[in-house]
Amino acid sequence: MSLALRIIPKLDIKGPNLVKGMHLEGLRVLGKPAQFAKYYFEQGADEIIYQDVVASLYGRNSLHDIISRTAKEIFIPLTVGGGIRTLEDISSVLRAGADKVSINTAAHENPELISQASRVFGKSTIVVSIEAIRQPDGTYQAFTDNGRNQTGRDVIPWARRAEELGAGEILLTSVDREGTGEGADIELIRQVNGNINIPLVVYGGIGSSEHALAAIAERKMISGIAISSMLHYEYLINNRNTEGFEKEGNIEFLKSNRFYSKITPTPLRVLKKAFMKKNIGCRFV
Amino acid sequence: MKVAIVDYKMSNMFSIKNALDAVNVKSQITFDHKTILEADGAVLPGVGSFQEAMRHLEELDLIDVIKEFIACGKPFMGICLGFQLLFTESEEFGLNKGLGVIEGNVESLSRKLTSVPVPHVGWNTVINPKLLNQQKFGPRSKIVLDDNDYYYFVHSYYVKPKHINDILTVTRYGSHEFCSSIESENVFACQFHPEKSGKKGLNLLQNFFS
Numbered sequence: 169m170s171l172a173l174r175i176i177p178k179l180d181i182k183g184p185n186l187v188k189g190m191h192l193e194g195l196r197v198l199g200k201p202a203q204f205a206k207y208y209f210e211q212g213a214d215e216i217i218y219q220d221v222v223a224s225l226y227g228r229n230s231l232h233d234i235i236s237r238t239a240k241e242i243f244i245p246l247t248v249g250g251g252i253r254t255l256e257d258i259s260s261v262l263r264a265g266a267d268k269v270s271i272n273t274a275a276h277e278n279p280e281l282i283s284q285a286s287r288v289f290g291k292s293t294i295v296v297s298i299e300a301i302r303q304p305d306g307t308y309q310a311f312t313d314n315g316r317n318q319t320g321r322d323v324i325p326w327a328r329r330a331e332e333l334g335a336g337e338i339l340l341t342s343v344d345r346e347g348t349g350e351g352a353d354i355e356l357i358r359q360v361n362g363n364i365n366i367p368l369v370v371y372g373g374i375g376s377s378e379h380a381l382a383a384i385a386e387r388k389m390i391s392g393i394a395i396s397s398m399l400h401y402e403y404l405i406n407n408r409n410t411e412g413f414e415k416e417g418n419i420e421f422l423k424s425n426r427f428y429s430k431i432t433p434t435p436l437r438v439l440k441k442a443f444m445k446k447n448i449g450c451r452f453v
Numbered sequence: 454m455k456v457a458i459v460d461y462k463m464s465n466m467f468s469i470k471n472a473l474d475a476v477n478v479k480s481q482i483t484f485d486h487k488t489i490l491e492a493d494g495a496v497l498p499g500v501g502s503f504q505e506a507m508r509h510l511e512e513l514d515l516i517d518v519i520k521e522f523i524a525c526g527k528p529f530m531g532i533c534l535g536f537q538l539l540f541t542e543s544e545e546f547g548l549n550k551g552l553g554v555i556e557g558n559v560e561s562l563s564r565k566l567t568s569v570p571v572p573h574v575g576w577n578t579v580i581n582p583k584l585l586n587q588q589k590f591g592p593r594s595k596i597v598l599d600d601n602d603y604y605y606f607v608h609s610y611y612v613k614p615k616h617i618n619d620i621l622t623v624t625r626y627g628s629h630e631f632c633s634s635i636e637s638e639n640v641f642a643c644q645f646h647p648e649k650s651g652k653k654g655l656n657l658l659q660n661f662f663s
Contacts, residue, residue: 170578170625171573171626172603173575174576214576239467240471240474243472243648245605245649263465265465266465267465289500290501291572292607293500336574337574366571367572389570391574392575453651
């Protein structure tokens with residue numbers, strides 16, 4: 169036996185709600201993040217990622233409440249990202265109960281933040297999040313703000329630089345595939361995987377167990393796979409709740425009782441069994 | 454049982470507190486010498502750099518307090534960096550002296566491993582070097598770590614105990630096998646994070662502090 173592949177439910181958060189969109193846009197409300205996190209913990213999730221998708225537009229207090237509530241109920245690592253700009257921001261999210269933070273925009277604006285944060289909080293606490301969009305010439309560019317703003321940086325050298333500066337891990341999102349259920353961008357993963365020596369967590373496009381297997385097939389630095397819709401839908405099949413949401417946010421999708429057809433709702437355990445069948449070590453609870 | 458979580462301004466103490474709360478073990482986060490020494494058990498947690506950690510312990514005058522606590526024979530647990538700090542010295546950012554409670558040193562994983570990522574992040578299994586265990590611990594040990602149970606690891610350095618008898622479990626990563634926990638009299642310390650290792654981790658905390 170050795171290191172297990174990490175299956176990491178990724179929960180996008182807007183204000184008090186868990187949301188999900190496509191290409192990181194068009195957010196629809198799915199429920200309350202802490203409830204989903206607790207469910208995933210009990211089902212054997214290896215880690216949880218909370219991504220505050222509109223961090224710059226809202227106050228941070230609701231996120232801190234969600235983090236501290238979650239940290240009392242789940243005993244696996246919790247990574248929090250979104251709107252983290254300074255060492256103080258990192259410190260306050262860690263104090264609320266997060267174990268790691270993921271940084272994107274602030275790292276582009278001030279790459280030194282990665283090295284400072286890594287020195288102060290330990291390398292393994294600092295995850296650099298890369299939002300990649302494929303360009304017409306076949307290269308990949310790094311974006312910020314949910315794929316809205318171009319940074320002018322190529323993904324590969326940026327991933328390398330993040331490692332040099334002291335990132336403990338890379339969270340790689342394919343914005344093109346995110347929310348589509350069309351499968352991972354294997355080429356993107358291959359390119360990044362071949363150019364770094366720190367753990368890589370891949371995200372975006374997974375709509376079935378087969379997609380998940382294909383995404384991690386190369387292994388090497390791939391140590392985890394982050395998944396959203398496929399797991400969220402499975403939760404919703406048994407736990408639909410349309411009550412108690414604030415006026416803001418689109419809950420029509422949640423009420424409609426329909427899912428996006430390209431995504432197969434799959435329980436964590438079933439997904440892990442699919443990995444085990446291919447001799448990829450997973451942890452069961 | 455009241456457990457002191459030694460606060461030396463280095464890590465998220467709250468995750469240990471949350472975990473102990475969840476298994477109904479009373480605990481307090483503190484750097485007060487008297488509170489620590491009067492506690493029935495203690496945890497030395499830690500995330501961050503070895504050198505910084507020793508500096509903080511020194512500034513808070515906690516080095517002798519920790520040694521005195523351990524000498525009393527009450528249950529003491531070191532976690533992650535708090536495990537490494539118990540050793541003689543570490544090569545992280547130059548050679549630095551540790552607490553010296555357990556003989557041995559701390560070395561970099563990246564010197565040993567090139568084909569797998571460092572830091573070692575994720576869920577890995579612990580293995581009991583069996584013969585050794587039966588001889589040394591037998592049923593007396595309060596720590597039940599089953600072969601092939603998964604625990605959560607996050608680290609770039611590993612410990613090399615001088616005395617093989619101190620080793621409770623080892624863990625394999627890539628081509629390398631390192632000591633993932635030790636038990637020496639009243640001290641149990643581990644490289645993994647019981648407070649982040651799901652229900653197995655919670656059980657371990659509960660068993661040790663009961």
